[in-house]
Amino acid sequence: MRTSAAQPHGLPNRHPLQTTQVDEPMRDYVQPIGRKLARHYGFHPFPGRKDPGVVQAYIRHYTQPDQTVLDVFGGGGVTAREALILRRRAIVMDINPVAELVTRASVLPVDLEKLDSAFQTIAREVAERILAIDEMPAAEIERTLGEYDLSFLSGEIHTLIRRGAARGIRHLIDLHDPRQLLGLLLLRDAIRAEADDRIRLMLRVAFSHTLKYATRMFKAKRTGYWAGDSSVFLHFAYVVPETLSYKNVWLIFEHVFANVRKGKAEAQRLIGDFYQEGETFSFIRGSALNLQQELAARGLPANEFADYCITDPPYAEVIQYPLLFSIWYAWLDVEAPALEQDLTVPTRSESARREGISEEFVRKLTASIGAISRALRTGGWLTLFYQHSNLSYWKAIVEGAGEYDLRYVNLVPQPQNVKSFAQVKHPFKAIAGTLMLNLRKLPASVHEAIYGRPENRILFPSLHKFAELELQRVIVEYLGAPTDVIAYHVIPALLNPNLVSGKVQEAVDLIELIREQDLEPLGAEHVPNGEKDLWMLKPGVEIDPALDFYDRLRYHLFAFLRRQKEATQLELHATASEMIASEPHRMQTKLFELAPLLSEFAELQDGNWHYSPEARRRAVQMRLLLARSSADELRPVFFQADTALLPLRMQGLSELSSRYSQAVDRPLSGEYRTLQNLLVAVLTTIRDRFSSQLTSVSAIGPLAEGIVDLRNLELEDLSLGLISHSSIEDAVQLETTLAKEVFGRVFLNSGIMFTGLVRPLEHSSWLRTGNHITLLGQE
DNA sequence: TGGGAAGAGAGGGCATAGGT
DNA sequence: ACCTATGCCCTCTCTTCCCA
Numbered sequence: 001m002r003t004s005a006a007q008p009h010g011l012p013n014r015h016p017l018q019t020t021q022v023d024e025p026m027r028d029y030v031q032p033i034g035r036k037l038a039r040h041y042g043f044h045p046f047p048g049r050k051d052p053g054v055v056q057a058y059i060r061h062y063t064q065p066d067q068t069v070l071d072v073f074g075g076g077g078v079t080a081r082e083a084l085i086l087r088r089r090a091i092v093m094d095i096n097p098v099a100e101l102v103t104r105a106s107v108l109p110v111d112l113e114k115l116d117s118a119f120q121t122i123a124r125e126v127a128e129r130i131l132a133i134d135e136m137p138a139a140e141i142e143r144t145l146g147e148y149d150l151s152f153l154s155g156e157i158h159t160l161i162r163r164g165a166a167r168g169i170r171h172l173i174d175l176h177d178p179r180q181l182l183g184l185l186l187l188r189d190a191i192r193a194e195a196d197d198r199i200r201l202m203l204r205v206a207f208s209h210t211l212k213y214a215t216r217m218f219k220a221k222r223t224g225y226w227a228g229d230s231s232v233f234l235h236f237a238y239v240v241p242e243t244l245s246y247k248n249v250w251l252i253f254e255h256v257f258a259n260v261r262k263g264k265a266e267a268q269r270l271i272g273d274f275y276q277e278g279e280t281f282s283f284i285r286g287s288a289l290n291l292q293q294e295l296a297a298r299g300l301p302a303n304e305f306a307d308y309c310i311t312d313p314p315y316a317e318v319i320q321y322p323l324l325f326s327i328w329y330a331w332l333d334v335e336a337p338a339l340e341q342d343l344t345v346p347t348r349s350e351s352a353r354r355e356g357i358s359e360e361f362v363r364k365l366t367a368s369i370g371a372i373s374r375a376l377r378t379g380g381w382l383t384l385f386y387q388h389s390n391l392s393y394w395k396a397i398v399e400g401a402g403e404y405d406l407r408y409v410n411l412v413p414q415p416q417n418v419k420s421f422a423q424v425k426h427p428f429k430a431i432a433g434t435l436m437l438n439l440r441k442l443p444a445s446v447h448e449a450i451y452g453r454p455e456n457r458i459l460f461p462s463l464h465k466f467a468e469l470e471l472q473r474v475i476v477e478y479l480g481a482p483t484d485v486i487a488y489h490v491i492p493a494l495l496n497p498n499l500v501s502g503k504v505q506e507a508v509d510l511i512e513l514i515r516e517q518d519l520e521p522l523g524a525e526h527v528p529n530g531e532k533d534l535w536m537l538k539p540g541v542e543i544d545p546a547l548d549f550y551d552r553l554r555y556h557l558f559a560f561l562r563r564q565k566e567a568t569q570l571e572l573h574a575t576a577s578e579m580i581a582s583e584p585h586r587m588q589t590k591l592f593e594l595a596p597l598l599s600e601f602a603e604l605q606d607g608n609w610h611y612s613p614e615a616r617r618r619a620v621q622m623r624l625l626l627a628r629s630s631a632d633e634l635r636p637v638f639f640q641a642d643t644a645l646l647p648l649r650m651q652g653l654s655e656l657s658s659r660y661s662q663a664v665d666r667p668l669s670g671e672y673r674t675l676q677n678l679l680v681a682v683l684t685t686i687r688d689r690f691s692s693q694l695t696s697v698s699a700i701g702p703l704a705e706g707i708v709d710l711r712n713l714e715l716e717d718l719s720l721g722l723i724s725h726s727s728i729e730d731a732v733q734l735e736t737t738l739a740k741e742v743f744g745r746v747f748l749n750s751g752i753m754f755t756g757l758v759r760p761l762e763h764s765s766w767l768r769t770g771n772h773i774t775l776l777g778q779e
Numbered sequence: 780t781g782g783g784a785a786g787a788g789a790g791g792g793c794a795t796a797g798g799t
Numbered sequence: 800a801c802c803t804a805t806g807c808c809c810t811c812t813c814t815t816c817c818c819a
Binding site for chain 2: 041047234385
């Protein structure tokens, strides 16, 4: 046991580094906000976009305004935009010149009136001529094309991105129908004539966006004029469908320009005058491998300048970015980046595939992480998006990072709002989201003092380790777990990140193996009142420190009390102290009462705590309702409640909880969590504001009858038990207030449109008829 | 060992309804 | 007229699995 007698009261100081960074990593997933922001979606179809809500939440958590956020694989520029909007300085890097074009264009201040008049000028110049191409005889098109220098499209398309029907296509010029080609040339020259650099930049973004529709790779759908997609974004390859989906270049440009303008206006409104080139924003075109050199060449500080880095590295050869963008490089007349400087390795050799990991890629990725580490201040965080089924890369990243003082802290599974058709088709097998890898730049000793992890320990070097952690998480979070709960939680977790590729039996065997090693049932003599037996961790098993500290402490006390059946306050304090002492950095948090933790599985009688299966059941149901949701901040509010009304509310909530867990199986799971969070917010607010007037909150109507589509949740579905001497007038008044204040407030806070909830008058008439409100499970 | 079947993969956009 | 949420639709290549 570690002690720190040198410090007063035996409490160690905060770790010796005076950093401005938070010690706590992000621990929970973020509610994705999807594609509704015009500044990200519609502005440019740059592939690999990340959910802006996730990026926002991470930047907010890890930084303060005016601190510096770094992204060395900037891509479409989400990090840059969100950082500036949040008033953080952004330094963004990418090797791809198109990434620079899109990112710069989205954050630069642009005079929108000038932009509009520039568009009008171009329209006057070429709109009619481009529209007339559709009526032009083929021979005349050929003759006109002959006047242009088309050598910029003579480049050969790499075989790695040429697929299927596109095998008949060899050069970039083959990708266009002659009419598209002529239209694009006219448009390009008109844009080139624009004198204002920033306006021209915006027009070039619209032009590059136009390229998505103006190639033979675009396949239109039967419905709608713009419906369809280009194979570049659909398959990350050049695929040409059998039938040509031709659209006139001017009509495309007009359509696309409107979207670009809309996204620009939105970003500009939010960034305002915070943008200052070189001051609050820098874009560095170059390879992440050369971060320090590129910064130094621009007279920028190269080391220890960034407070936080969030980035989404390419993963090996999944997408061949340097090859995929060749059509943009040609049309935008920008220099293609050198292949050897790119991280992705353009190879598909059989041997590389069998080995499952490309050494060259790992070497480059590790070097990039080294460059990030040098750029970070000590104590700074690095968040990596990890979306790859091959765990070898994961291991390589974590091991490699340690060499640069970047140490693994934790990992958060992050669901995405946007579901691929693969996910819709195979909800339990396809990758359901991203893993967020949080690392921190700290010397090993400090890192261990804070996070209690030996530096050489890799969290998930194997499937076995992953399964072990998931199993521990279920047992620790839910205070022991019966067999079926283990199966229902751990197996999907194993299947979800695609670690076992549908090999359910293998996962089951693995769980069985771990169970034999690490778990034990407590035995019938310890199970009171016919309670289902719970699997517990064997006493010697070390609980993974990546799990939440309070969860672990609560579990520790739970396991102790379940063995002892009853214990004095003193014994429990001794047990807790022993565990806290093994993690001295925890002592700095203010001394807390054990009672709230204990009350989740025990009752106080005659000065002794007695194990109570009923208390555990209630607590677990609450945790299931609140578990792993962004409503985490609400959790303490619930458990702090010290009023006689709590049991009744718990009853209603428990029932709701079980209804909702049935609803999870329905194809709603995307919306399910949002609505669950919403409901928790509603109920919490009701509790906070109206507890003096209410005796209970429970579910009625469709909610009480069975599985219900949560999207149809309405005020009537919540039953409010009024104190007995309330008059009807009081009730109506209360409802009106609820509808206006509670649901209105939920709308404001969560940003979720839920106007259907506000129907006070109808609900009032329901009350006036003298109906009794039925509490669930009672008369 | 060969052949066939099935699985899986860096999402995205338009149409529509219903609201403001 | 405009905004927002929701519904629905869309690919082809390559690997792995299964069975003869």
